[in-house]
Amino acid sequence: MPEVKTRDFPAASAVSILDPQIRMALQRAGTGFDGGRRECIEEVTPQVWEEWREQARQTKLHTLDHLDYYLEMLEERVSANGGQVHFAADAAEANAIVADLVRTRGVRIATKSKSMVSEELNLNHMLESIGVDVYETDLGEYIIQLAEETPFHLVAPALHKSKEEVSRLFTEKLGVPPMDDINALAAAAREALRQRFLEADLGISGANFLVAETGTLVIITNEGNGRLCTSAPRIHVGITGMEKVIPSVQDLAVFLRLLPRSATGQRITSYVSMVSGPRKHDDEDGPEEFHLIVVDNGRSRMLADPDLREALMCIRCGACLNICPVYQKVGGHAYGWVYPGPIGSIVSPMLVGLDQASDLPQASSLCGACREACPIRIDIPRMLLHLRHKLAEEPDAGGRAKGTMPRPIANGFAKVMANPGLLSATRKFARAAQAMLLGSPISPLARGGRGIRKAGLPLLSKWTHSRDLPEIAPRSFGEIWKQELSNPDGER
Ligand code: SF4
Secondary structure, eight states: OOOOOGGGHHHHHHHHTTOHHHHHHHHHHHHHHHHHHHHHHHHHOHHHHHHHHHHHHHHHHHHHHTHHHHHHHHHHHHHHTTOEEEEESSHHHHHHHHHHHHHHHTOOEEEEOOOHHHHHHTHHHHHHHTTOEEEEOSHHHHHHHHHTOOOSSSSOTTTTOOHHHHHHHHHHHHOOOOOOOHHHHHHHHHHHHHHHHHHOSEEEEOOSEEETTTTEEEEEESSSHHHHHHHSSSEEEEEEEGGGEESOHHHHHHHHHHHHHHHHSOSSOSEEEEEOSSOOTTOSSOOSEEEEEEEOTTHHHHHHOTTTGGGGGOOOOOHHHHHOTTHHHHOSGGGOSSOOHHHHHHHHHHHHOTTTSTTGGGSOOOOSHHHHHOTTOOOHHHHHHHHHHHHHHOGGGTSSOTTSOOHHHHHHHHHHHHOHHHHHHHHHHHHHHHHHHHHOTTOTTGGGOSSBOSOOOTTTHHHHTTSOBOOOOSSOHHHHIIIIITOTTSOO
């Protein structure tokens, strides 16, 4: 497992929020990817889009309810096609399976197409430790590998890098001259990787979907590298989470419509590759061996939790990241592990432990934009609230998370909000106290102007450190309603 830095979220996000390069990259993703997604919805019509979403959601719900059945079917069909399925309970088991294949088959060089699960396993590190040269072949992943970083976004791992940074990196690591043309940079990467594709003994891929009825691994890419990884080397190993299985090819159709549109605003990706086993005796090419490693690594725990199993329906399109007001400010690295953004704030605590990632469920305004954007209608805000609840109720889950209201204050707040008379009295008292503090020449609050800003007021300082606390209004909405708005005949 890669180093878990989820505990650093508050400090890391405070740093990344001030980085102009990250701000610009996130703005591009927000307008580009999300703008494209919205255009696609208009093109197919919102009504058809909603039908697709419902169909995909029902398919995922059905599959999760019968996951053991479909995984058995998958194993049977892959075996019938001449491949081999391995089930791995955790990262150590998955890595041990790959290491055994490497040792027994004399593998020296491996090429990889994009796979988030392999990031979860820290597979590259393990392979390098046993003497295998590993090359990421997705351009974004290749950049990240050269920079020794982790992905910044689910579908655009090097989103945060400017072309100038990539040029400097390529000059340093590949020895090519500096260049400022993106096509030239892509050509330099292609040139460096071409020979690796030809030399590799082992090709490793992830899977966007696993079709149970045919034993097929499906990957969608825009660069064609996935196809080279799965067909050129003599051994192909597919590694993916057990939740990627779907029942049939017919079910696949709706996901192939939803995923590229939600991810990048494309009607379809440039390549849709379907692998159903090793080369047959009359095939001209293809791998001699096909191994599919189906990884659990904490997913059974999620499946067993009725409140969180919905997170397993995620197809990693990244739409929730592109629209999230928190991700859009702090970017992917602040989340401290493999999966960033709103869905990462649920998946990471479940996979690395809630005690390790207790800040992540707080990293949401609960605005619901992620649920609206999600092609599977995954109810992310509900699950974030559930995790917050767990943190508040279960000391073993990490105790009270930083940023969570202490229980006596929460109870007091609930009492005040439930009692209109008490609320009105509290509001009047708070307004008087605020006026007194603002009027005092020695008050730190007075120095912030009309609102309270950066004041060291106990309890409020975390809020006011980066936001204004507006002056409390002279009349509440309830009073305005009673006095003016509820009287349609009265003068306004
Ligand atoms: S939760 Fe939904 S929107 Fe977010 S990555 Fe997963 S499928 Fe896409």
